[in-house]
Amino acid sequence: MKRTTLTLLIISIFISVTAQTKKPVAKKPAAKASTASAAVTPTVMARGKVVYNMYCISCHQPDGGGVPSMNAPIVKTKQVLGSKPALINIILKGMSGVDIEGESYSNVMPAHAFLTNQQIADVLTYVRNNFGNKASGVTVAEVAAVRNKK
Amino acid sequence: MKLRIKSLEYKTKLSRVLAGTALFTLIALQSNAQTAGLTMPAGFKASIVADTTGRPRHIAITKKGDIYVKLFRKVKEKGLLMLQDKDGDGKYETKTAFGDYIGTGLYLKDNYLYASSDEAVFRYKLDANEHVINPNKPDTLVKGLVSRKQHETKSLVLDNNGNIYVNIGAPSNSCQIKDRQMGSLGQPDCPILETAGGIWQFKIDKFNQSYPEGVRYATGLRNVMGLDWNQQNNTLFVMQHGRDQLTMFPELFDSKLNAELPAECMYMIKYGDNAGWPYIYFDPFQKKKILAPEYGGDGKKEGDSKFIDPVVAFPAHMAPNGLLFYTGNMFPEKYKNGAFVAFHGSWNRSPEPQKGFMVAFVPFKNGKPSGEWEVFADGFAGSPEKAAAGRPDHKPCGLAMGPDGSLYVTDDAKGAIYKISFNK
Numbered sequence: 001m002k003r004t005t006l007t008l009l010i011i012s013i014f015i016s017v018t019a020q021t022k023k024p025v026a027k028k029p030a031a032k033a034s035t036a037s038a039a040v041t042p043t044v045m046a047r048g049k050v051v052y053n054m055y056c057i058s059c060h061q062p063d064g065g066g067v068p069s070m071n072a073p074i075v076k077t078k079q080v081l082g083s084k085p086a087l088i089n090i091i092l093k094g095m096s097g098v099d100i101e102g103e104s105y106s107n108v109m110p111a112h113a114f115l116t117n118q119q120i121a122d123v124l125t126y127v128r129n130n131f132g133n134k135a136s137g138v139t140v141a142e143v144a145a146v147r148n149k150k
Numbered sequence: 151m152k153l154r155i156k157s158l159e160y161k162t163k164l165s166r167v168l169a170g171t172a173l174f175t176l177i178a179l180q181s182n183a184q185t186a187g188l189t190m191p192a193g194f195k196a197s198i199v200a201d202t203t204g205r206p207r208h209i210a211i212t213k214k215g216d217i218y219v220k221l222f223r224k225v226k227e228k229g230l231l232m233l234q235d236k237d238g239d240g241k242y243e244t245k246t247a248f249g250d251y252i253g254t255g256l257y258l259k260d261n262y263l264y265a266s267s268d269e270a271v272f273r274y275k276l277d278a279n280e281h282v283i284n285p286n287k288p289d290t291l292v293k294g295l296v297s298r299k300q301h302e303t304k305s306l307v308l309d310n311n312g313n314i315y316v317n318i319g320a321p322s323n324s325c326q327i328k329d330r331q332m333g334s335l336g337q338p339d340c341p342i343l344e345t346a347g348g349i350w351q352f353k354i355d356k357f358n359q360s361y362p363e364g365v366r367y368a369t370g371l372r373n374v375m376g377l378d379w380n381q382q383n384n385t386l387f388v389m390q391h392g393r394d395q396l397t398m399f400p401e402l403f404d405s406k407l408n409a410e411l412p413a414e415c416m417y418m419i420k421y422g423d424n425a426g427w428p429y430i431y432f433d434p435f436q437k438k439k440i441l442a443p444e445y446g447g448d449g450k451k452e453g454d455s456k457f458i459d460p461v462v463a464f465p466a467h468m469a470p471n472g473l474l475f476y477t478g479n480m481f482p483e484k485y486k487n488g489a490f491v492a493f494h495g496s497w498n499r500s501p502e503p504q505k506g507f508m509v510a511f512v513p514f515k516n517g518k519p520s521g522e523w524e525v526f527a528d529g530f531a532g533s534p535e536k537a538a539a540g541r542p543d544h545k546p547c548g549l550a551m552g553p554d555g556s557l558y559v560t561d562d563a564k565g566a567i568y569k570i571s572f573n574k
Binding site for chain 1: 205222299300301302328329330331332333394395397400405408497498500501539540541563
């Protein structure tokens with residue numbers, strides 16, 4: 001319940017903001033989704049969920065709680081809620097042998113560089129706004145910037 | 151008036167219901183007190199005899215009933231516990247900690263206690279009461295074993311000829327070029343098998359052994375946590391943790407198939423055996439050794455027949471963490487020499503419901519399974535919902551037999567130690 005009202009609120013703010021800044025309503029749609037928007041819309045969340053269920057759920061589990069001593073939880077941790085470039089890098093390059101909130105995890109987090117920038121933006125936006133997390137969305141541009149560095 | 155009568159009726163009904171509920175709860179509580187929340191065959195009862203911290207893994211019990219526990223996480227900087235019930239009330243209130251390393255493997259035989267860290271095996275001499283004589287100075291039997299986080303634990307067991315068998319788990323899921331990555335193929339001639347993915351044999355009376363002194367007794371075993379020596383046919387038996395994530399090849403395996411494949415296998419192991427990891431997995435429906443997708447398999451092609459067959463195939467991903475052949479006299483005849491297997495419970499079945507979190511039993515005759523496996527003790531999870539969600543209250547891990555023939559089970563989630571006994 002809470003989440004839906006929140007999402008609705010965010011959407012309405014988003015709409016009102018775009019409505020205010022852009023007067024010619026006609027040329028709004030298409031480009032929007034793939035470029036600047038960091039908004040946590042139901043569409044983005046739905047797309048992120050598809051990616052999560054396909055590539056992440058087996059290790060991080062349906063509730064994001066992970067598996068004790070094996071797979072890290074992605075609920076309200078520093079990496080999940082913190083710096084977006086660092087988070088994007090975890091998805092692109094994977095991670096292993098790093099203690100998280102004082103616990104060690106024996107499994108490896110595989111690199112997911114094969115995902116498109118759009119898929120990574122969607123799944124990270126989904127993760128950052130699900131499982132009790134609340135943080136800004138991740139844009140395709142932000143993912144591209146990290147991927148293209150070096 | 152009418153209203154009052156009605157409310158009176160209602161009240162008596164309510165009190166009857168309440169009394170009924172109270173009685174029911176009382177019975178439930180009472181039976182719960184007899185089973186510690188577990189369901190078992192008729193005549194068995196269970197209780198939690200100790201609550202520990204530090205995630206108890208494998209256990210060993212002395213002839214006088216003291217319990218040794220290997221810990222997965224340190225408690226007061228120590229990784230081993232001795233538990234005692236000094237006042238004889240059935241609860242192990244006295245805890246002594248020693249050993250400055252964490253781990254899983256633990257075994258007691260002929261007045262020595264054997265314990266492992268994730269890289270080494272230590273031996274402690276015991277006194278006449280089977281108490282550790284010098285807790286700070288164990289002999290180092292084995293050192294320098296591969297431990298790269300994944301499948302790092304070193305389970306162990308002894309034979310009757312002065313040898314110790316140590317599992318060295320493969321630090322990998324399926325020996326892919328890129329571990330656990332979508333579509334990554336298997337490394338040719340999997341190099342991991344040179345130093346891991348098998349059982350190594352060492353001597354119990356030589357110090358500082360490592361790979362050069364050891365014998366690769368069996369290979370092609372991804373990771374073994376539960377293992378035991380069968381005294382009837384004088385042979386090693388192991389429970390393998392089968393591979394995960396067949397969905398890395400989504401054109402061949404969807405998440406429903408992945409949840410059911412491959413079987414968790416029990417193997418009878420002779421010197422030189424190869425159980426086939428990473429090249430094959432055992433499909434419990436086709437009852438065949440199927441070529442792994444990393445090595446060109448398609449879910450149907452069979453692998454090399456040189457690999458050994460399992461003696462029991464359990465459902466996928468249930469994570470067998472403990473194996474014990476029951477040699478006691480307390481349980482009914484059917485259990486004599488049979489195998490108990492502690493299933494820690496699955497995680498790799500998601501998004502399908504998780505499974506396991508129970509102790510299974512396999513009847514044996516003359517060192518061979520003589521019937522179907524069955525669930526022996528269930529309910530560790532707390533509820534079917536908690537089990538399905540993979541969020542159980544308790545997770546069975548280690549098994550041992552007490553001097554009276556009762557069965558002890560550790561729980562490495564909440565730290566409970568269960569004692570299961572039988573009343574004629």
